[in-house]
Amino acid sequence: MSAATSPSESRVSARIGAISESATLAVDAKAKALKAAGRPVIGFGAGEPDFPTPGYIVDAAVEACRTPKYHRYTPAGGLPELKAAIAEKTLRDSGYEVDASQVLVTNGGKQAIYEAFAAILDPGDEVIVPAPYWTTYPESIRLAGGVPVEVVADETTGYRVSVEQLEAARTERTKVVLFVSPSNPTGAVYSEADTEAIGRWAVEHGLWVLTDEIYEHLVYGDAKFTSMPAVVPELRDKCIVVNGVAKTYAMTGWRVGWIVGPKDVVKAATNLQSHATSNVANVSQAAALAAISGNLDAVAEMRTAFDRRRKTIVRMLNDIDGVFCPEPEGAFYAYPSVKELLGREIRGKRPQTSVELAALILDEAEVAVVPGEAFGTPGYLRLSYALGDDDLVEGVSRLQKLLGEAKA
Missing domain, CATH: 3.40.640.10 (Type I PLP-dependent aspartate aminotransferase-like (Major domain))
Incomplete structure (x- = not known):
């Protein structure tokens, strides 16, 4: 084998090889794949409105x-x-x-x-x-x-x-x-x-x-x-x-x-x-x-729905012991701290990072969230509330049930 094709050498440039996959898109893709396979996954990963284009x-x-x-x-x-x-x-x-x-x-x-x-x-x-x-x-x-x-x-x-x-x-x-x-x-x-x-x-x-x-x-x-x-x-x-x-x-x-x-x-x-x-x-x-x-009437309708969901998700997340979620004032994301949950036992596992906790949540509760590591701050989760009201309540209810089992 010639030096030009040595397996020790990357075939991809260092500049492009250093790029990380978009974590938010990766979580959304995994959630959609699991749903396609028949699992009742609820995805909080994608940052996109659930409404059709006007x-x-x-x-x-x-x-x-x-x-x-x-x-x-x-x-x-x-x-x-x-x-x-x-x-x-x-x-x-x-x-x-x-x-x-x-x-x-x-x-x-x-x-x-x-x-x-x-x-x-x-x-x-x-x-x-x-x-x-x-x-x-x-x-x-x-x-x-x-x-x-x-x-x-x-x-x-x-x-x-x-x-x-x-x-x-x-x-x-x-x-x-x-x-x-x-x-x-x-x-x-x-x-x-x-x-x-x-x-x-x-x-x-x-x-x-x-x-x-x-x-x-x-x-x-x-x-x-x-x-x-x-x-x-x-x-x-x-x-x-x-x-x-x-x-x-x-x-x-x-x-x-x-x-x-x-x-x-x-x-x-x-x-x-x-x-x-x-x-x-x-x-x-x-x-x-x-x-x-055009006018902003359709935007106003979406904003009203997002505002309602915002209040619901913050209230439900803050009802979970070990979770603290400030009230977001804009966009359509909640970003709760889950640092108090790390290291605690949940269904036989002790997640040490928010990456591990997010994986546990997907496996055990069939809820997809994005870990804070993707955003430069470990110890947090991002949940998009740009999804239907019923799915939002069901998804966070699953989180409440799972994370409520956390033991020291």
Whole structure:
């Protein structure tokens, strides 16, 4: 065997080989496979609404299928009419005024995040990443040559980091701070005052901010969404906003996201996309245009359902001895601490990590949850409450029964 085919050498590049599988998608896939095999698994893993895409959006897509101009290549950066609508929507919903030339339409939020980091990071640049974090953020940073630097917040602060924590993590290599509110996986929402304080700290130190606003319309109670560049206009030349239609309009499968940012960065990211994927599917872009140009009535209905489920899941989780779940203020996730359960005996086993506990829950209760290790904070579980009310109650009831058996 030649050296070129030695089994000791990886056939996959180190850069790609270092990428971890998306833990949330992996849990969802396993739950669906078990259900297909006949097991009554209830999945809390997937971060997607259980509602269908609103009918008027589907109708727009059907019409686009019949329109010959959408059967051809279109500009790599997005349909001009969609880019203009995104600029209008950004002003309407965020109070942040931008031009269509500052918009890039992407294949979902994940591509937007990667391309944004790729456009501004050089090898070795550091990105401050508040944890718990969504699984894709650090992987996108590493793929772009950057170094994620985690700043951990826990349940005692409602999973919100402070300016003091961010400052402690800042070094001469720091280039970007990631800001996510409402948050996946915790549902944390930063107040306007805290959002402004973090933005002004970034301006003071000449840092970029990448802010993910995908859950902007899913806030509850007294919580309020705040767009950082709207309250800190001095930041706009070093701020990239990532957003999309997936969560707000129940369009996860349509794959339409976008970047809003400085023109030179958007142009660079557009150049990258022109070689990576070219234009986003035109039918999906037409659907997204209908979504963001319409009213928010369907969104309001979904938010009402999510709010009801939010209250139910938090109450039921906090009824379990050894579990503490702060009330999420946004998105559709609960992120309970299960640290007090680790090491306790449950049906003959003593899970030492939240990975082991999640595996035990799937095996014994047939409930799929995502362990906190996937989000950079062991000792927690993430449960999406974007599923039907009956399944939610049944699933958490199974957790109550199983975890209620925990013994010292």
